[in-house]
Amino acid sequence: MKKTFYSNGKLLITGEYVVLDGAKAFALPTKFGQNLIVEESEGNVIHWKSYDSDKSVWFEDTIPFSSIVRKERFDDIKNIKNTLIEILHEAYLINSDFITAANGYTISTELTFPKLWGLGTSSTLINNIAQWLQIDAFKLLKRSFGGSGYDIACAQNNTPIVYQLINENPVVEIVQFNPDFKDKIFFVYLNKKQNSKAAIATYLSNRGNIEKSIPIINDITNKIIESTTASEFSLALQQHEIEMSAILEQVTAKETLFPDFDGVIKSLGAWGGDFVMSISKENPIEYFKDKGFQTVIPYSEMIL
Known part of the structure; x- marks a missing residue:
């Protein structure tokens, strides 16, 4: 059975950098984002394929379950694979069921914006993985990729937001922003x-x-x-x-x-x-x- 998850991209309007130190950040979710499509398969591996917005494949590889469990690292030329394994390993530590109770997966990601635009290729992926595995996306971000988390908040909301870290915990406020200009x-x-x-x-x-x-x-x-x-x-x-x-x-x-x-x-x-x-x-x-x-x-x- 095929499952599809979607997350919004983001633009940070104010508070860049200083959001990490507790400043308020005003951010806008975009009409562009990323899909994650998951199908069960066999072999105790994940067959992974990532598509750019023009339908070209920008990443493709097979990741054994054992590599995720051990957080195996490959050569530097496999940086994308290493990052993906790191995210999936941290997800496994939070909720191991997707490895221990499964036989394998065929997974694809589909960006609706060009990858080079920087609208949140990583944050939309992390939020989609968190939706799939029913875990906390902010926790997964913190343990894997790092960052303030405002991009995760945009991935999850369809309206303008103010985002702030208070005692290192994410606080999201929905705000009205629809100016005449x-x-x-x-x-x-x-x-x-x-x-x-x-x-x-x-x-x-x-x-x-x-x-x-x-x-x-x-x-x-x-x-x-x-x-x-x-x-x-x-x-x-x-x-x-x-x-x-x-x-x-x-x-x-x-x-x-x-x-x-x-x-x-x-x-x-x-x-x-x-x-x-x-x-x-x-x-x-x-x-x-x-x-x-x-x-x-x-x-x-x-x-x-």
Whole structure:
């Protein structure tokens, strides 16, 4: 019998990095996500195949149950396989039934967004595995891939959220965000995938005394959610970029890539890659395409 599970992708609008230290993060689940299709089979192995959004296969391998139980590692060229085994091993430690009470599986994953977009290939996978095995996705993330967990919250919710770690526990608040000016908001892919794990590691080793910045970021996050005009929203986005630029000691995406843009650019998630968000009076699609950025998605086509 075939079972199918689905999780939403994500975009982190505020609180990037500092969400790890307890700041409020405003995040939006996307219309794009990932399916997990599970069928029972034989041989005490998992036949695994992962499809990109264009239906091409980007990963395929056979994983013995014994490799999952022992958390077996393969050569570095098998990094995807190693990561998958690590996730499945941690899932096995939480709920071993899928190994001990089964004979084998044929599993496929199907992204509905291009893998390089960075909308949550890992988080949607972890949440789908957690749904399949009926375990806590936040616990599985913490024990395997790591991170704040805001992406898991987006995977599980179909509305805008504020996410916060309080005493290291995830707290998710559903919020209203449906501004009149959303037709002025676009998401631009920067033509390169950012390694979230590496970016987080760099932040954690360099962040210094972050406590004083958290109330500032929380206040800006509240202003962004509560904005009733495009100018109010834009000003709060600018304030957030300035604050994060000082914390990270990095120049903003606008300074680096779009200094002549007549509007506001906000980095989303790990700085330097994946998507940025823009807001401007004029439709910016031609501006970004002239700069070599061909993937420009309106708010209404990106966000649930």
